[in-house]
Amino acid sequence: MITVTHLSKVYGSFKAVDDLSFIVGPGEVVGLIGPNGAGKTSTLRCLVGIQAPSAGSVTIDGHDIVTDSVAAKQQVAFMADEPNLFEYLTVMEHLRLTARIYRVGDIEDKARTLLQELQLTGKEKSLPSVLSRGMKQKVAIACGLLHDPKALLFDEPLTGLDPLGIRHMKETIVRRGLAGAAVIVSSHLLHLVEEICTRILIIDRGVKVADGTMADLEAHAEAAGSNLEQIFLKVTSRDGSPSA
Amino acid sequence: MTRAFVYLTVCGLVNRMRVRVRRLREPRYLAGLTVGVLYFYFVLFSRPGGSRGHVSAAGIKALAGFAGPLIALASVVLFVVVAIAWVWPSSSKAIAFTRAEVQFLFPAPLTRHQLLHYKLIRSQTASLLGSLILTVFVRPGTFISAWTVITGIWLVFGILNLHFTGVALARESLTEHGVSGLRRQWLPITVIVAAAGVIAMTLIRDGPRLSSLATGRQVLGELGRALTTGAAGWALWPTRAIVRLPLATSTVEYWRALPAVLGLLALNYIWVMRSDAAFEEASAEQSEKVVRGRLAPRPARVTVVSTPFSLAPRGGVETAILWKNLILLGRYASLRTLWRLVPLVIFFAAVASGSRRTGLISILSLMALGGVGLIVLLGPQIVRNDLRQDLGHLALLKTWPVRSAALIRGEVLAPAAVLTGLAWVFVIASVLLVTRVPSNAAGLATVVLNRVSYGIAALLIAPAIVVVQLIIQNGLAVLFPAWAVIGATRSRGVDVMGQRLLMQAGIWLTLLVSIVPAVLMAGVLGFVIYLATGVLPIIAPAALGSAVMLAEAFLATEALGRALDRTDVGSLEPTD
Numbered sequence: 001m002i003t004v005t006h007l008s009k010v011y012g013s014f015k016a017v018d019d020l021s022f023i024v025g026p027g028e029v030v031g032l033i034g035p036n037g038a039g040k041t042s043t044l045r046c047l048v049g050i051q052a053p054s055a056g057s058v059t060i061d062g063h064d065i066v067t068d069s070v071a072a073k074q075q076v077a078f079m080a081d082e083p084n085l086f087e088y089l090t091v092m093e094h095l096r097l098t099a100r101i102y103r104v105g106d107i108e109d110k111a112r113t114l115l116q117e118l119q120l121t122g123k124e125k126s127l128p129s130v131l132s133r134g135m136k137q138k139v140a141i142a143c144g145l146l147h148d149p150k151a152l153l154f155d156e157p158l159t160g161l162d163p164l165g166i167r168h169m170k171e172t173i174v175r176r177g178l179a180g181a182a183v184i185v186s187s188h189l190l191h192l193v194e195e196i197c198t199r200i201l202i203i204d205r206g207v208k209v210a211d212g213t214m215a216d217l218e219a220h221a222e223a224a225g226s227n228l229e230q231i232f233l234k235v236t237s238r239d240g241s242p243s244a
Numbered sequence: 245m246t247r248a249f250v251y252l253t254v255c256g257l258v259n260r261m262r263v264r265v266r267r268l269r270e271p272r273y274l275a276g277l278t279v280g281v282l283y284f285y286f287v288l289f290s291r292p293g294g295s296r297g298h299v300s301a302a303g304i305k306a307l308a309g310f311a312g313p314l315i316a317l318a319s320v321v322l323f324v325v326v327a328i329a330w331v332w333p334s335s336s337k338a339i340a341f342t343r344a345e346v347q348f349l350f351p352a353p354l355t356r357h358q359l360l361h362y363k364l365i366r367s368q369t370a371s372l373l374g375s376l377i378l379t380v381f382v383r384p385g386t387f388i389s390a391w392t393v394i395t396g397i398w399l400v401f402g403i404l405n406l407h408f409t410g411v412a413l414a415r416e417s418l419t420e421h422g423v424s425g426l427r428r429q430w431l432p433i434t435v436i437v438a439a440a441g442v443i444a445m446t447l448i449r450d451g452p453r454l455s456s457l458a459t460g461r462q463v464l465g466e467l468g469r470a471l472t473t474g475a476a477g478w479a480l481w482p483t484r485a486i487v488r489l490p491l492a493t494s495t496v497e498y499w500r501a502l503p504a505v506l507g508l509l510a511l512n513y514i515w516v517m518r519s520d521a522a523f524e525e526a527s528a529e530q531s532e533k534v535v536r537g538r539l540a541p542r543p544a545r546v547t548v549v550s551t552p553f554s555l556a557p558r559g560g561v562e563t564a565i566l567w568k569n570l571i572l573l574g575r576y577a578s579l580r581t582l583w584r585l586v587p588l589v590i591f592f593a594a595v596a597s598g599s600r601r602t603g604l605i606s607i608l609s610l611m612a613l614g615g616v617g618l619i620v621l622l623g624p625q626i627v628r629n630d631l632r633q634d635l636g637h638l639a640l641l642k643t644w645p646v647r648s649a650a651l652i653r654g655e656v657l658a659p660a661a662v663l664t665g666l667a668w669v670f671v672i673a674s675v676l677l678v679t680r681v682p683s684n685a686a687g688l689a690t691v692v693l694n695r696v697s698y699g700i701a702a703l704l705i706a707p708a709i710v711v712v713q714l715i716i717q718n719g720l721a722v723l724f725p726a727w728a729v730i731g732a733t734r735s736r737g738v739d740v741m742g743q744r745l746l747m748q749a750g751i752w753l754t755l756l757v758s759i760v761p762a763v764l765m766a767g768v769l770g771f772v773i774y775l776a777t778g779v780l781p782i783i784a785p786a787a788l789g790s791a792v793m794l795a796e797a798f799l800a801t802e803a804l805g806r807a808l809d810r811t812d813v814g815s816l817e818p819t820d
Contacts, residue, residue: 045639045813048642048643049642049643050639050642050643050813051812051813052809052810052812069645069809070645070646070647071645072645073643073644073645073646074645076643077643078643080639080640084637084639084640086568086572086637088571088572089568089571093551093568093571096555097555097564097567097568099557100555100556100557100558100559100561100564101561101564101644101645101646102644102645103558104557105557105558106557107557
């Protein structure tokens with residue numbers, strides 16, 4: 001479970017995240033959406049301990065990400081929009097290193113299954129320099145899934161993937177949710193969010209503007225029968241026009 | 245088209261200057277610039293003895309006595325640099341284009357020659373700046389000699405840049421076209437191989453004579469003679485002709501050396517331009533494709549070699565990071581580099597056992613001792629496969645369920661292991677070579693015992709000094725991430741140089757402070773043992789001093805771990 005309580009993140013005089021609170025329970029797949037500069041990435045970074053919150057708290061499976069960071073991080077995986085791989089490690093070496101860091105133990109069978117699930121079979125000895133962006137993204141995701149985290153955070157997970165990869169990725173995300181993980185998916189692909197998420201959280205200028213199922217959002221926006229794009233534009237519009 | 249390239253180069257230069265001036269509003273850059281300017285002021289205008297601004301006449305006279313051997317040795321160094329470019333993969337950076345250049349220039353209707361000309365134009369700015377800085381450090385006595393040094397060094401850089409470009413193209417040609425590539429490049433390859441063979445044969449032939457000479461001065465003189473006469477003299481003629489220009493002691497000498505240098509410049513230019521002409525003749529369209537592909541920035545060619553050791557599924561996180569960072573070293577610098585030192589040690593041992601009381605051995609022993617000093621004191625700045633290299637991955641590292649103190653300890657293990665290994669090789673070489681051994685048996689025992697004792701003490705202390713420095717270097721990266729060099733790229737400029745000077749001062753100061761407790765405790769132990777036995781010990785105090793420094797390093801990682809927890813990933817700025 002991911003619990004965010006009165007989270008704020010300030011850069012100098014700029015407030016990127018402002019008093020944000022929400023809970024993602026086990027099995028929930030929450031879509032985090034918002035215009036550019038809404039504070040999505042800052043929120044995700046605070047959730048996984050990359051950045052310390054300026055105020056408020058974040059707990060992962062009951063462990064505070066600041067005061068009990070090792071235990072909290074043991075339960076979470078963050079798949080960034082830009083895959084951050086070590087250029088000098090092969091795919092399999094990435095998995096071995098991650099397994100050791102997360103104390104997974106013997107990973108040979110697990111690695112094989114994951115590589116197969118993410119269509120990386122045969123790429124075990126490849127270095128990132130010979131992989132496409134989509135492949136790199138899959139390697140980062142394989143590393144994230146290796147330790148069966150209880151909380152999963154995806155930032156634009158479909159970037160660079162081919163149609164088949166997109167389909168598999170959506171299945172992977174849904175499967176993890178069904179398996180009981182608390183999942184957050186941040187994306188500008190509103191159809192993806194609408195398709196795979198059980199709940200949607202819309203933020204704008206660091207503030208939560210809507211939170212709930214599609215039915216809740218329709219009611220909130222007084223836009224019955226609308227799709228997510230229409231709702232999004234309505235709740236994030238300023239003076240009648242969508243925010244930039 | 246040249247006008248467009250010049251425009252691009254000048255705009256880039258002007259805009260970079262604007263950015264540098266604008267960022268002086270930030271105290272860290274202003275402080276760096278102040279220190280950098282002060283440094284240049286003192287280098288230019290202050291000198292011991294009161295005379296200002298130029299090398300004294302006595303100094304020049306003393307230097308002139310060594311001009312022959314100096315030019316000969318400089319020509320060998322230049323030859324080695326050129327030869328290394330043929331075998332070292334990183335040399336292909338000479339034709340690397342930036343992403344923006346690829347984005348804008350490669351789809352543009354430009355020929356490959358035009359792209360190469362652009363690259364050459366761009367390189368002139370860096371060459372000129374480099375020659376100016378070098379001239380500042382050489383500090384010639386008059387404006388005329390300054391002018392000859394600046395243009396001399398500039399031309400040397402120009403030739404080297406052209407040659408490296410040619411080498412990079414030749415290497416690519418060989419890699420991509422195998423035998424046919426070899427056919428195209430047979431002439432330069434033959435010249436380099438033949439020259440290397442001739443020089444090696446000369447050194448082997450003259451080895452016994454060199455090792456029998458009594459003083460280092462005699463060895464240098466003889467070496468200078470051997471390398472400037474006969475076949476070796478011919479083999480080294482091009483590099484000797486090049487180094488003569490910036491080392492010219494008068495304008496007459498300069499003008500005499502200039503035609504040969506200009507000839508070599510023209511020769512390299514023709515070689516670079518022709519290296520691809522055969523291609524284009526064979527198939528213009530295909531050639532253009534190949535060239536565009538060849539000139540595009542590609543990730544460094546990395547060979548997947550076996551890992552340094554098998555990473556067990558369970559164990560400390562420090563070992564996992566050591567494993568990762570040793571792989572980094574192995575993939576980019578190759579651990580086989582260490583094996584290349586084995587012949588060096590064998591050579592030292594052979595010389596030590598075969599020839600005593602000679603000038604050659606005194607030079608080699610000095611080199612070995614210098615090697616220990618360089619590795620222990622400068623190695624931690626050079627070998628950077630630690631957190632400094634990983635700062636670009638800080639966002640990822642911060643998601644790991646690992647205590648930051650353990651992360652820092654793991655990060656410094658790999659460079660510590662490599663530098664300790666290297667330092668030990670040179671310590672052993674020093675023990676084998678240093679000092680002359682007295683002829684009587686008792687004296688021999690004393691000296692050997694002392695040498696071995698000092699050697700063991702050095703083996704104990706070296707890793708501690710290396711580790712402490714690595715902790716300081718990594719600590720500075722944690723505490724001042726905006727000043728740290730991230731990854732392999734390096735910023736340049738007076739302000740950045742000033743920042744580095746400040747950092748260096750901090751490093752030396754911290755090192756000195758950290759050594760004090762170790763020295764005090766080692767001194768007390770030595771004194772106690774001396775009182776009890778009447779013998780002044782060396783090894784035990786060294787062991788204690790080393791242990792104290794390592795304990796300090798451990799405690800420092802705990803404090804730095806807390807600082808790393810607070811480090812904001814956003815404070816890391818990319819270098820320009």
